[in-house]
Amino acid sequence: MTERTISRRYAPFGADIEAPALEPGLYLVATPIGNLGDISLRALATLAAADLIACEDTRVTRKLTERYGIATPLTAYHEHNSDEALPKIIVRLDNGQTVALVSDAGTPLVSDPGYRLVRAAVEAGHNVTTVPGASSxxxxxxxxxxxxxxxxxxxxxxxxxxxxxxxxxxxxxxxxxxxxxxxxxxxxxxxxxxxxxxxxxxxxxxxxxxxxxxxxxxxxxxxxxxxxxxxxxxxxxxxxxxAPPPEQQTDDSDIDAMLREALARASVKDAVGEVASATGRARRDVYQRALELNKDRGD
Structure with a gap:
């Protein structure tokens, strides 16, 4: 195992704290989605104790680490460099180090490439755990x-x-x-x-x-x-x-009846809008049916 040469001390809210050592492995750490105060005490301790923080944009994550006095090194891991960066992170894990994975905001693996790293770490037999928190x-x-x-x-x-x-x-x-x-x-x-x-x-x-x-x-x-x-x-x-679609949708026969009545007194556009609003059906579907009814009528 490679010994960490930098301090695990960090300074949340003006305090001076020594972060407890972590078991080697990959830690998925949720970060704030906007307000930097929305971070858990466990997340701060994990980021401070890790040997490396893998993040989408080091500039974004550095704002968080500097806010809380965390000195852990940062490395970029995102969709454009994952082919090159992923193997290097796995080598770190192979050497018994602790790596924290964060996204720019919120929970890792939600609309980011973190799943590839998780799969690789699991397949290599490394411990993978989560430090949950904010999610937009x-x-x-x-x-x-x-x-x-x-x-x-x-x-x-x-x-x-x-x-x-x-x-x-x-x-x-x-x-x-x-x-x-x-x-x-x-x-x-x-x-x-x-x-x-x-x-x-x-x-x-x-x-x-x-x-x-x-x-x-x-x-x-x-x-x-x-x-x-x-x-x-x-x-x-x-x-x-x-919202989900209505649980009780109007039958197609009812849709046709409503459309015929509406088409008799209004334009196709207005009739479609009226029936779509009344039934919750998609305007496009109602429009298609209106065209078919007009065609059947020979209009």
Whole structure:
């Protein structure tokens, strides 16, 4: 085993503490998603006691370690360098060292390449454990006011519209609350596609969680899409939480009857919007059915 040559002392809240030594292995340490005060005492002790901290961006993690007086060396481990960095970390573990894996924010392995390192460490016979803590996905779910007994974490939707719409169509039938990550520049477009593909489901846009300008906006998807299509603020980290599909959906025969009645007095666009809102069906599906009914009528 390689002896650590730097101090395991750290200084949370002005104290001077010696971190207890850890058993060799890989430690998955959750870090704050915004507010640096949201870190556990065990996480601080683990980061201070580790021989190495593997992180997405050393500049981001250094803000945390400097805040709490942690001197543990940092090394970059992310999707662009994992082929080169992963074997070096495994060698460290082979030599009996302790490595802490962190993400830029929240729990490691949620939308980051950490799973490859975990698999490699497990296959090499090393101890792997977790120091749990903050997660933006779970924080947004709890704040959304939507059902949380069953949820599906999607992560980031595809950036290109065609692929995004295809994926949304696949998500439409999942009987659970959906959790989606998104970037500010793509937020309005993604919300528009979600409203089109999932119908007027209740949803929440959670932005900058735990930070100074935290925003939670709850409304139907189409309302949220309209809001963020304007000049609304979209900077920062964003999580979208979407209600599950209605448990009791209207039968296709009922949809047809409602469409026929609506088409008799309104345009296709208005009829589709009316029926989609009344039934919770995706606007795209209702539109397709409206076109078929019009075709059958010979319009």
């Amino acid at each position: 996905a779970l924080a947004a779910l709890s704040l959304s006011g939507l059902p949380n007994d069953r949820f599906f974490f999607e992560g980031f939707l595809p950036p290109k519209q065609a692929a995004r719409q295809k994926r949304i169509a696949e998500l439409a039938s999942i009987p659970a609350t959906l959790i989606v990550f998104e970037t500010g520049p793509r937020l309005a477009a993604s919300l528009a596609d979600l409203a089109e593909g999932l119908g007027p489901r209740e949803a929440a846009v959670c932005r900058e969680l735990t930070k100074l300008h935290e925003e939670i906006r709850r409304a139907p998807l189409d309302t949220l899409a309209s809001h963020y299509a304007g000049d609304a603020e979209t900077r920062g980290e964003i999580v979208i939480v979407i």
